[in-house]
Amino acid sequence: MGRFLRVRPNEIGSHRRFRDMAQTLRSDPDSSYELPADVPDSEVRSVVARHGQHPLDLAARLMEEAEKKYLEGRRPLPGAGPGRWGFGWRRESVVELPVTVKDAVIDPIVLNTTPAVEDVTVTRDALEGLVKEISRNTGKPPWRLGVLAKLFDGLRSDEDVPVRKLLLKAGGIRLLNAPTGVGKSVLIGLLAIHLARAGVPVGIVAGRVDGATKTTEEINEDLEALGVALRCATLVSPRRLAEKAAQAADDGQWNRFDTFGYGCSLAASVVDGPQPVPKDEPCTILRSLVEPVDHKRRPALRHACPHLGVCDRHRGLRAGAAADIVVTNHHNLMHGTIPVPVLIDGTVLNRVSVQEFLLRKCAVLLIDEVDHMQSGMFDAGARQLMLAASGTAIDLPLVHLDAERIRLLPAEDRDVVPPLTRTRFLADQFLNYVLEGEMWLKDARPQANGKRRLADERGDSGWHLPGSRDALVLKHLFGIDDARAEPAPETVYEQFNALFPDSRGAQAPLLPEWLRGIADQLTLAVSNDSAQDQIREIRHRLHGLVAEQVEHEDDRREVVNVLLVRTWLGALHQALTRLTYAVAAPGAEMPAARVLAEQLGTVAQHQAIPYGPLGYLLFGFRVDRVDDPQPGGTLSVQALGGDPHTTIAQLGGTVALAAAGVERVVLGLSATVYFPGAAREHVRADITYSMTDADRGAFTTLAGEAQDEHSQTTIRIGGLSESGKTPAIRDLGARLWDQHLDAHLCYLAANDKDRELCMLVGNSYRHAALLAAGIVSRCADPGWVAVVVPRSGPPPLTVLPEKVVTLTIDELESLPRKHKNVKVCIAPLSLVARGLNILVPDDQRSALASVWVCVRPPTGITESAELFASVNAYALGSDEASVDPVGMWTMQRTRAFRRLFHILTSDPRFSRLSRELKAEAVAGMLVDMIQLAGRARRGGTSVELYLVDGAFHDPKHGTDIPGLLRYYIASLSPSQRRGLERVYGTTLTSWLDFAGIDKEI
């Protein structure tokens, strides 16, 4: 199975695509299969073989063919030889390579697959012995003994018995849940050293690059102290190296600078055009400037830089292949590739994924914050693509693709032309319509060419999913109230789908005449057969067709707009899917096709689990207006695919088998790995080891609301429009200082001087800056306040006094050391909830005494990543094994569509979500809060978590924390409740106490 999944093209993993292919095969008289004669088309579940061969022989032969083709597609790039080569979009930079590079050989990285290790057992005594040995050799106190003792004393197995040894088996994933600050990182480091000494190569996956490099440094110090010839190396994406080197130079950390810094020797050979940009050097994108004299008109193939095999930019990859312990970060494990050819077990392959690299190299993988890694996989941030632009000069991949078609053979081009021309028509025209105000994406018609609004100001990501406003159509055309708690009936669902050309199936139900009229107009809207812009006439006709059902003109305008937007984006979705498959064909060697496929997720042609139960990529669209140099805008798309839940649960099983041909031992650790209902974070595997937070008072949840001085009401932020939030957050900052923070900090100064620091969080950089503005308007010294600002891009618009400390998230950990005066640090919640250790200088204790959540975290269930996670989690259900895998798969697929429809037809306002969706949103919020509070729990310190936003406390709309907690607890099964109690102990009790819920849940 692993061999098959390794070479299977992604598209076969899509249900629709598989069905299309099967139908094509069926009509082929030379096909090896036929349909059973007496079964109707729609009910076929299996085919009849007519190839006359033994099935296993045939499978073996087909696998050989597929593997051959796979290897052909993974051949290393040829090295560039003497002569002129171009790089950049239009090859605008030119390098002249000397004759000395003639026949230069690019040495591959050598990597042999480590044999499988079925299980590993590590005893507490062995780890303690290791600590003592290190301490003896260095003369330093063995402080880790205390950490290990506390951790092992608290750990319980899945049978609730104390743990003296960790037993880890290959396949799937084992999970260890323990509170923040109890020594999981210490355990990871010692486990890795112990196993490496026993000859077992280990991979460690930290949350961020900084965490990965720090772990490597600490492990290497220990290895040196032990006097063993073992090495630990960090595997960082070459793109992040330049960034890390610059940061190390800024901090004066010259050893680190030496580790990360490199120079691009190709730069000296540039004879025309811009120099290579650090981070984006043209290591594998050189193209000959001499067009080949080839009657087949093949495109100029990409060539590799001749220095690729020896360049310092890639030395970390070689060090990783030679190391005994390899450390990387979440993002690199899931999305990284190795740009240098790799010689794997005797075969040289191009662009091996970091996942394959690690799973081949390491018999054991230790993943810190594994739930966060899973959650991050739902974010499609990195996969975005601009489809159309107006009024601004932007290089568009679709335009490049069109230009590059000239290089294709007619037989290849005929597959690309239909989806490409259709995608371009739909994208360009849709953007025109939005910019002209003919259609609009959100719930109010904007002014044509209105002022640009940044996503951060809008308070949402700006992404729009086809169908995300279906509730409005259902309400007006089908009489389904949008506030219902249950999904719409199946018959409505079928009729509704039959309205739109992209979702109208072959067995579409017969529609009543008025609905058929709507369906015809929608089909006409996206057909372009007349080669005329008819949108106004079509809209006029649609107004007439819905007039009877939608009485008010404003409602009618909205309903017609939603119908047109859904039709347009649905058609664009369909065309893009076809285009990505067409351009990913092996023969189509076009740079623009590669960009398109990379961004839309099909370039990783051989993912073990390319799709979840939904079976296709979800697309989100966004329009951004620009005013400079002239009014215009851009249309972008993002794609969400894969199945993060199953990928994580099967990392050591199916995924490892597909990547490396062997199962691996994988241990995932976190403080919130078990959280039923949290769609993004809950890992779908049993907890093997857990430690309950048993220290009473270690975690306290408290109300921290501030009163408006004039109205004497609680200041509420959640639920306000983004423009309304601006003055409210500033006011909240000022009142919070007067009513709570001033006294709180005075108390800390008198009682816990080392930890005279508190953290405030909002939902964005802008919220952080506004809170700071409010506080500095009241506090004695603006230098007491620090605000986190973006690494790049424009700073938030709020003007702050010069003395306010501004720093990036990368600098936050050094705050107590570098800015001793600061008493309040303010940051966006999403940046600081995980992995951040702000410690008392030269101490293991957290410098933070309290955390203040000033703005209720967003609960955007229709945001694309949230929706994707919810659909996947719900569809996978309880994940129990079944003797009928096809039946199980069909059921999961049905559940996926049911959930998708349920979310898309829900009113997105939190107060109006169904109980089910509310419970899910609350679970995700609780995970964030527990993690956030964990920042102040390093070294066993206690933490106070203050809920400041009035929205946490106002029961009017059913969005108050006590009410939401009741929803959530009521949504759990008895075993899930017991599981929560077992894992979270006093942390959970603190929440229940706050909510006034009986402890006996």
Ligand code: SF4
């Ligand atoms: S391999 Fe090295 S020298 Fe060549 S382009 Fe990349 S960074 Fe520059």
